Amino acid sequence: MSTYKKILLALDLSNESEQLREKARTIAEANGAALYAIHVIEPLSFAYGGDVPMDLTSIQEQLDDHAKQKLQKFSDSIGYPIEGQLVVTGHTETEIHRIADEYNIDLIIVGSHGRHGIALLLGSTANGVLHGANCDVLAVRIIDDED
Incomplete structure (x- = not known):
């Protein structure tokens, strides 16, 4: 098994992200790796096809600030040093x-x-990350609240 020196933990910051905490900490500790956490915010204009008749800048800034606070809270709770907390805007996989x-x-x-089914055909973020990454990807099975 290769030794991981730098690990990127990609989070959507939902309550289900908590399920990744232990796995990330365990792998980082076992490898003595630098751990980074990232949350990607898709621009509001993506949701509306870029055709919005108003300026969404202040709303986007509020989303960014909220995400930074949630990422900080998550990072504080992981029990392992986080080298970098990144909140970026753009297409998630990219x-x-x-x-x-x-x-x-x-x-x-x-x-x-x-x-499963149609959602599988349309693809997922994990699938998109896996197929474009230049490094190993660990997709951790998330147990949905309704499962």
Whole structure:
């Protein structure tokens, strides 16, 4: 097994992200790795196809601030030093790949909901991260609240 020196933990900051905490800490501790945490915010304009008749800048800034606070809280609770907390705006998979390349990440840890049927055909964030990464990817099975 290769030794991981730099690990990127990709979080959506939902309550289900808590399920990744122990796995990330255990792997980082076992490898003595630098641990980074990332949360990607898709721009509000993506949701509306970029055709919004108002300025969303202040709302986007509020989303960024809220995400930074939640990421800080998560990082404080992990029980392992976090080298970097990154909140970035863009397409989720693209930004995770960009940061992984920029920081020379050896392992990306991402949650996977294990969707079935049509959701599986449409793809998931974990699947997108896996297929474009230049490093190992660990997709941790997330148990949904309704499971």
